[in-house]
Amino acid sequence: MQTMIITDKASSENIYLGIELGSTRIKAMVIDATHRPLATAESIWENRLEQGYWTYSLDEVWSGLQNVIEGLTSSVDLSRISALGISAMMHGYLVFDVNGEQLTAFRTWRNTTTAEAAALLSEAFAYNIPQRWSIAHLYQAILDDEKHVAEIGFLTTLAGYVHWRLCGEKVLGVGDASGMFPIANQGGYDQEMLKVFDGLIAEKGYPWSLETILPRPLSAGLPAGRLSEAGAVLLDPSGRLKAGTSLCPPEGDAGTGMVATNSIAPRTGNISAGTSIFAMAVLEKPLQYRYAEIDCVTTPVGDPVAMVHCNNCTSDIDAWIGLLEEAARSSGALVSRDALYAAFYRDALGGEADAGGLLCYNYLSGEPITGLSEGRPLLVRLPDSKLSFSNFARAMLFAAIATLKIGMDLLREKEGLVLDLLAGHGGVFKAPRTGQQLLAAALHTPVAVMASAGEGGAWGIAILAAYLLQGEGSNLQSYLTSRVFASAKTEVVDASVEDCVGFAAYMERYVAGLEIERTAVQKLEA
Numbered sequence: 001m002q003t004m005i006i007t008d009k010a011s012s013e014n015i016y017l018g019i020e021l022g023s024t025r026i027k028a029m030v031i032d033a034t035h036r037p038l039a040t041a042e043s044i045w046e047n048r049l050e051q052g053y054w055t056y057s058l059d060e061v062w063s064g065l066q067n068v069i070e071g072l073t074s075s076v077d078l079s080r081i082s083a084l085g086i087s088a089m090m091h092g093y094l095v096f097d098v099n100g101e102q103l104t105a106f107r108t109w110r111n112t113t114t115a116e117a118a119a120l121l122s123e124a125f126a127y128n129i130p131q132r133w134s135i136a137h138l139y140q141a142i143l144d145d146e147k148h149v150a151e152i153g154f155l156t157t158l159a160g161y162v163h164w165r166l167c168g169e170k171v172l173g174v175g176d177a178s179g180m181f182p183i184a185n186q187g188g189y190d191q192e193m194l195k196v197f198d199g200l201i202a203e204k205g206y207p208w209s210l211e212t213i214l215p216r217p218l219s220a221g222l223p224a225g226r227l228s229e230a231g232a233v234l235l236d237p238s239g240r241l242k243a244g245t246s247l248c249p250p251e252g253d254a255g256t257g258m259v260a261t262n263s264i265a266p267r268t269g270n271i272s273a274g275t276s277i278f279a280m281a282v283l284e285k286p287l288q289y290r291y292a293e294i295d296c297v298t299t300p301v302g303d304p305v306a307m308v309h310c311n312n313c314t315s316d317i318d319a320w321i322g323l324l325e326e327a328a329r330s331s332g333a334l335v336s337r338d339a340l341y342a343a344f345y346r347d348a349l350g351g352e353a354d355a356g357g358l359l360c361y362n363y364l365s366g367e368p369i370t371g372l373s374e375g376r377p378l379l380v381r382l383p384d385s386k387l388s389f390s391n392f393a394r395a396m397l398f399a400a401i402a403t404l405k406i407g408m409d410l411l412r413e414k415e416g417l418v419l420d421l422l423a424g425h426g427g428v429f430k431a432p433r434t435g436q437q438l439l440a441a442a443l444h445t446p447v448a449v450m451a452s453a454g455e456g457g458a459w460g461i462a463i464l465a466a467y468l469l470q471g472e473g474s475n476l477q478s479y480l481t482s483r484v485f486a487s488a489k490t491e492v493v494d495a496s497v498e499d500c501v502g503f504a505a506y507m508e509r510y511v512a513g514l515e516i517e518r519t520a521v522q523k524l525e526a
């Protein structure tokens with residue numbers, strides 16, 4: 001566990017707690033009434049592939065949460081927390097019976113096992129249902145005649161599960177809910193699609209209808225329950241957290257990313273780049289057409305958002321950094337992993353514009369945007385390709401954003417999407433400038449990184465917890481603009497012509513070489 005004290009002991013003002021359960025770490029942050037971070041704590045965890053599914057155990061959820069709460073106690077008085085919020089990776093499948101007992105292992109967003117269900121539902125709804133969505137996981141379980149389905153009393157996401165255990169309320173922030181089932185304009189689930197789904201499964205005779213097992217969607221700023229005595233002990237067995245503390249609606253990592261980058265207004269967007277990479281573009285009007293590559297989700301207040309989500313981003317880079325660290329250690333060199341990452345990102349800017357002819361596929365798992373149910377990481381080069389560390393680093397970073405480029409191009413070419421600015425956050429943006437410069441070249445849009453970008457979703461959900469008590473009737477956009485980001489320091493980077501031309505050349509190779517990746521999946525069994 002890692003703890004960081006950002007300021008001295010908190011003053012007597014109200015303080016707010018935000019917790020986000022991401023793909024590789026659980027992070028807690030306490031902020032003051034001005035949204036300034038006071039302290040953070042992190043706990044590392046990792047998903048596992050078990051019986052064909054990417055999963056985490058729920059015991060790890062609670063041990064990780066208790067670790068980060070314990071990590072905060074040296075710098076803040078937990079008894080003074082006025083409100084708290086829970087965020088987590090979106091989508092996936094967590095189901096419980098009417099007594100609250102888990103029915104099957106947690107199936108995360110990373111699974112690509114629901115292709116049949118996603119295709120059938122997309123056709124039935126005339127609305128794109130990605131494989132990650134909770135409803136696709138449910139329908140696939142029904143198609144596969146899994147016995148547990150008849151016993152379902154509650155279906156939710158990871159954030160919704162933790163929130164429920166903390167306060168007893170089966171609710172979800174509307175942004176996270178929009179990754180479970182389509183949301184209508186008024187912020188609730190689409191009633192016509194609910195009827196269509198219930199009709200599809202009517203012959204099964206289940207003792208539930210879909211709406212009765214889904215969490216109730218709530219817009220940001222609405223009360224979502226209070227911490228129960230049992231919930232307080234779950235988070236903090238030492239008893240320092242007070243029961244009765246207010247909870248804001250639990251949100252997904254996409255929603256908290258929008259909040260943390262002030263990207264909830266039309267013509268704004270943000271890119272989250274870490275284990276996965278996704279872009280959120282807030283729309284001026286709903287999409288005209290349905291695209292298999294584009295999710296239609298919402299902001300935390302229910303406004304329409306086009307989401308391009310790619311399963312793979314930095315995991316393959318992490319694996320290569322591990323190899324370089326091992327090689328350095330084997331040669332007797334003492335090089336830290338942080339130093340290797342810094343060199344990797346720095347030298348990527350010094351590589352040739354098109355990465356010297358190198359080609360990478362970073363697919364540790366399947367990638368629906370390119371039609372792959374499984375992944376095989378690959379490095380491909382021609383005999384005359386220029387293999388150097390700087391070209392390799394550039395090619396790996398290009399691979400991390402290439403699939404996102406495919407989805408964003410659809411929005412531009414088919415829907416006429418115009419974005420004034422994209423805000424970046426996540427691991428790719430921790431190194432100065434590199435991620436911004438290469439993404440700006442890929443997407444032909446200036447990319448901004450705020451000084452606060454490294455705070456991430458834990459800060460975003462802490463802001464939503466503060467908004468619950470401090471919003472005073474203001475809408476979320478005005479609250480963020482006037483009270484959170486009024487004096488924010490931001491660096492904006494636009495693309496150079498050379499980078500744009502180089503990335504375009506790389507993309508030609510990338511698209512042409514996808515058949516290599518498909519063949520690797522077919523011929524090399526996992």
